[in-house]
Amino acid sequence: MSEIIVSIRDLVKSYGTQRVLHGVSFDLYRGKTNVIIGPSGSGKSVLMRQLIRLEEPDSGAILFDGQDIAKVEGRALSMLRRRFGMVFQHSALFDFMNVFENVAFPLREHTTLSRGEIRDRVEERLDSLGILEAAKKMPAELSGGMQRRVAVARALILETELVVYDEPTTGLDPLTTQTVDELILEAAAKFGVTSVVISHDMASVFRIADQITVLNFGHVEASAPPESLMEVVSDEVRSFILASGIDPRSITKIRKN
Amino acid sequence: MAETELKPPKDRAVPKELLESLLIRLAAPFAEVGILTRMCVSALRGMVRPPFRFANYVSAVEFIGLGSVFLVSLTGLFTGAVLGLQLVDNFRQVGLENQTSAVVGFALSRELGPVFTALMVSSRAGSAMAAQLGSMRVSHQIDALKTMAVHPIQYLVSPRVAAGFMVVPLLTAVFNVVAMVGAWFVSVKMLGLDSGVFLGRLQQMLDGEDITQGLVKAAIFGFAVCLIACRQGYYASGGAEGVGKATNQAVVHSAIAILALDYVITAIIIGQGLF
Numbered sequence: 083m084s085e086i087i088v089s090i091r092d093l094v095k096s097y098g099t100q101r102v103l104h105g106v107s108f109d110l111y112r113g114k115t116n117v118i119i120g121p122s123g124s125g126k127s128v129l130m131r132q133l134i135r136l137e138e139p140d141s142g143a144i145l146f147d148g149q150d151i152a153k154v155e156g157r158a159l160s161m162l163r164r165r166f167g168m169v170f171q172h173s174a175l176f177d178f179m180n181v182f183e184n185v186a187f188p189l190r191e192h193t194t195l196s197r198g199e200i201r202d203r204v205e206e207r208l209d210s211l212g213i214l215e216a217a218k219k220m221p222a223e224l225s226g227g228m229q230r231r232v233a234v235a236r237a238l239i240l241e242t243e244l245v246v247y248d249e250p251t252t253g254l255d256p257l258t259t260q261t262v263d264e265l266i267l268e269a270a271a272k273f274g275v276t277s278v279v280i281s282h283d284m285a286s287v288f289r290i291a292d293q294i295t296v297l298n299f300g301h302v303e304a305s306a307p308p309e310s311l312m313e314v315v316s317d318e319v320r321s322f323i324l325a326s327g328i329d330p331r332s333i334t335k336i337r338k339n
Numbered sequence: 340m341a342e343t344e345l346k347p348p349k350d351r352a353v354p355k356e357l358l359e360s361l362l363i364r365l366a367a368p369f370a371e372v373g374i375l376t377r378m379c380v381s382a383l384r385g386m387v388r389p390p391f392r393f394a395n396y397v398s399a400v401e402f403i404g405l406g407s408v409f410l411v412s413l414t415g416l417f418t419g420a421v422l423g424l425q426l427v428d429n430f431r432q433v434g435l436e437n438q439t440s441a442v443v444g445f446a447l448s449r450e451l452g453p454v455f456t457a458l459m460v461s462s463r464a465g466s467a468m469a470a471q472l473g474s475m476r477v478s479h480q481i482d483a484l485k486t487m488a489v490h491p492i493q494y495l496v497s498p499r500v501a502a503g504f505m506v507v508p509l510l511t512a513v514f515n516v517v518a519m520v521g522a523w524f525v526s527v528k529m530l531g532l533d534s535g536v537f538l539g540r541l542q543q544m545l546d547g548e549d550i551t552q553g554l555v556k557a558a559i560f561g562f563a564v565c566l567i568a569c570r571q572g573y574y575a576s577g578g579a580e581g582v583g584k585a586t587n588q589a590v591v592h593s594a595i596a597i598l599a600l601d602y603v604i605t606a607i608i609i610g611q612g613l614f
Binding site for chain 2: 136159160161163164166167168170174176177178187188192
């Protein structure tokens with residue numbers, strides 16, 4: 083396995099009296115597709131919100147290149163966030179901007195590029211993801227798959243090192259799901275980013291993952307490559323994976339170069 | 340005689356859950372003031388710290404101001420007209436109909452103008468702002484702003500409250516002028532008052548202090564209405580139902596705030612003789 087980019091150590095998070103994360107520890111690997119799976123209520127989304135610092139953990143550390151994401155504030159946090167990209171479950175595109183403006187938004191906010199330079203860079207990114215013809219469309223005019231593409235383009239427009247995908251295939255038909263899986267790998271291959279995918283779509287997980295971390299009731303059950311995952315998880319998690327109706331051994335992993 | 344069986348006394352203690360729920364309800368208004376104060380400080384800080392997004396301010400002024408001109412004018416016209424109708428008719432019975440314009444002008448500039456304008460802005464622009472921010476919240480667009488290292492309150496709330504502060508006094512001035520036209524039309528053209536007397540009494544009785552007081556109130560109302568609308572939308576939760584609730588609460592809370600602030604400001608102004 084390659085170099086560690088993010089190291090999560092003893093992460094604890096509670097809401098009122100309910101503890102959701104009970105000392106979660108695992109690593110994310112640079113340039114790889116790291117997938118976090120788990121049943122509903124296992125704490126995946128809560129973990130994602132700590133990882134991108136939408137919330138602060140009660141205790142523990144999230145070390146990104148040696149910096150603790152859970153502790154940084156102000157300008158340091160702002161600088162750190164620019165190295166992250168986020169693709170939300172339903173894309174979260176700004177509905178009052180068209181596709182071009184959505185993708186150009188981070189550049190307008192954080193760079194001093196001229197209008198022409200921004201236009202060139204956005205068009206190049208839209209073209210590389212096959213959505214240049216949709217540049218003038220509003221998000222509501224796009225299909226779910228296209229919206230995910232725009233969200234990926236927006237997440238990758240700055241010098242992003244790590245992209246977090248929150249259940250990227252939820253609500254999509256099987257064909258579009260496959261397209262999104264390919265898109266995640268395509269983005270990683272073309273732009274050299276590390277991907278963190280939070281999902282409970284088992285077929286999709288085993289198609290794209292280099293490393294799978296299983297979360298169960300706020301604990302890390304296992305963290306292993308997909309080939310060996312079934313051998314190290316508990317019976318409960320094995321049943322959860324098999325209950326999705328797929329046999330992980332029969333799924334062919336997508337390879338993108 | 341058989342010994343009476345002793346029954347344990349009924350537990351008269353208030354259940355803990357009930358007590359907690361009561362305390363939460365009692366503390367809610369204070370918590371609300373706290374949330375609004377924090378958002379207000381954050382929004383004010385956002386106005387004076389870079390980056391300055393002038394386009395967002397222009398867009399907010401256009402939405403609150405230009406979008407409300409017609410509604411405010413229409414409301415003003417009918418308010419003035421009905422005041423003229425009521426006052427001329429009643430004042431005639433005691434021979435005071437010549438005072439109509441002075442009373443209408445005084446009532447409009449000090450009270451009705453700012454209050455009605457702010458209520459109209461709250462029902463049109465405030466509800467729309469709450470719905471827009473609420474929809475952004477439940478669809479994670481506000482989270483997306485944060486992850487892109489953009490301060491959501493500076494980006495979304497600061498321009499709106501600044502626009503409310505600047506635009507509502509201007510809309511109030513429009514309301515007052517149109518309402519006076521409505522009152523003049525009914526009093527002079529329909530009920531036969533002398534136009535010269537109407538305008539003369541207005542000029543004689545109404546002074547700058549009355550107008551300034553109304554405009555100061557309007558600025559404070561504008562700020563409050565937009566802050567409340569943004570607060571309701573920004574912290575909306577619970578999907579479409581939550582957005583609907585936020586929109587509804589934005590209008591209700593704004594109406595209460597306008598009337599309560601009107602009383603407080605008037606008391607301060609009259610008590611200390613500021614104007």
